Amino acid sequence: MSCDHCCSYPSSCITSVPVFKGMKEADLQLLQKVTRSSHFLKGEIIFREGERSETLFVVNEGLIKLTKMSAEGKEHIVRLLFPGDFFGLFSLLKSEKHYLNTEAIGGSPTLICYIEKKDFLKTMEDNADLSFRFLLTVNDRLYEADESVGFLSLMEVEQRLARALILFHDKLNARNGTFTLPITKKDLASYIGTTPESVSRKLLSFKSQKLITIDGRRKIQILELDQLKQMAEMN
Numbered sequence: 001m002s003c004d005h006c007c008s009y010p011s012s013c014i015t016s017v018p019v020f021k022g023m024k025e026a027d028l029q030l031l032q033k034v035t036r037s038s039h040f041l042k043g044e045i046i047f048r049e050g051e052r053s054e055t056l057f058v059v060n061e062g063l064i065k066l067t068k069m070s071a072e073g074k075e076h077i078v079r080l081l082f083p084g085d086f087f088g089l090f091s092l093l094k095s096e097k098h099y100l101n102t103e104a105i106g107g108s109p110t111l112i113c114y115i116e117k118k119d120f121l122k123t124m125e126d127n128a129d130l131s132f133r134f135l136l137t138v139n140d141r142l143y144e145a146d147e148s149v150g151f152l153s154l155m156e157v158e159q160r161l162a163r164a165l166i167l168f169h170d171k172l173n174a175r176n177g178t179f180t181l182p183i184t185k186k187d188l189a190s191y192i193g194t195t196p197e198s199v200s201r202k203l204l205s206f207k208s209q210k211l212i213t214i215d216g217r218r219k220i221q222i223l224e225l226d227q228l229k230q231m232a233e234m235n
Contacts, residue, residue, distance in 0.1 A: 013037065013060050013113030016084040019133045027127050034119035038112050040104035046112060047088070049101050054117035057088045057102075062110025063182050066100045067190075077191040080183070082171040089138070092117050105183060155233070160192035161202045162232040165212070169222055177222040 013035050014020050014028060023031070037060070040046060046064070047053055064081035078100060081087055087102065104110035124131045155163075172179040181188065189196045203220075206212045211228055213221045222228060 013058050016060060017058055017086055018084065019086075019130070019137050023127060023130060027123060027130075031115065031119070031123050035113050035115055038114070039109045040112060041109055042104055042106060044104050044110075046102040046104065047098050049099060050097050052095070052097050053088060054092055054095065055088055056086060056092050056115045056117075056120050058086045058113040058115075059083050060111040060113050062104060062106030062108065062112075064110065064112075065103050065105050065183070065187065065191075067103065068100055075190060076193075077187060080167075080191065088114075089134075092120065105187065107182075157192065157194045157198055158202050158205070159232050160194070161188075161199065161206075162228045163234065164188060164192050165206075165220065165222065166225070166228055166232060166234065168220075169225070174222070177225065179220060181218040181220060 014032055020028070020031070040062075046057065049069070059081050061083055064085075064087070065077050066079040066081065066087065067075050067077050069075055088098070090096065090099070104112075124134065168174075168179055168182060169177065172182065183191070185196045185199050189199045192199070203212070203214060206228075207214050211222070211224045213223060215221070
């Protein structure tokens with residue numbers, strides 16, 4: 001990990017997060033001044049379950065996975081974080097231990113921006129609109145968590161895989177429906193609750209149905225986005 005004394009990307013770090021959009025220029029500039037940044041290589045840990053921190057983290061570039069270990073030592077990916085996503089809010093606001101592991105998994109170095117608790121809370125106190133938007137964001141997170149439970153427990157593997165492909169399509173701003181899988185098949189299997197072998201079989205099934213094309217091991221083009229959405233029950 002490499003750290004910068006002052007964030008080299010203060011504007012993009014802050015403005016990339018939807019909840020910060022619409023802030024007054026003066027407040028935005030104050031927040032940018034206290035924003036720092038660090039680079040993490042693939043496989044580096046930002047924090048581990050059980051650790052404490054008083055920091056709000058923002059993904060500026062790259063990809064992060066949030067994971068939980070089972071009693072048997074099996075890793076399960078709880079969530080993937082893309083540029084613009086933030087994390088660490090629970091530990092920051094409640095001063096409690098992190099309940100997940102956080103690891104950089106992007107192919108290129110992942111850039112994380114961070115804001116210390118005292119600076120973040122002062123900005124919240126001085127900006128009622130920002131505080132309200134954070135409440136809405138937390139509500140959205142709770143909704144996503146509830147939806148994720150149903151996503152894993154009620155849907156078939158092909159439905160869960162279709163949802164994951166649509167997520168990558170949207171988050172990676174796929175051109176002509178084409179993107180490179182940002183994670184390994186092993187991680188994808190962990191994310192949707194199945195095995196790498198099942199992921200490979202279902203991808204080939206999607207290909208035979210002409211829903212997608214596969215170029216090499218990880219380059220995918222979605223040919224029938226609406227059909228995938230119907231399969232994933234997203235319409």
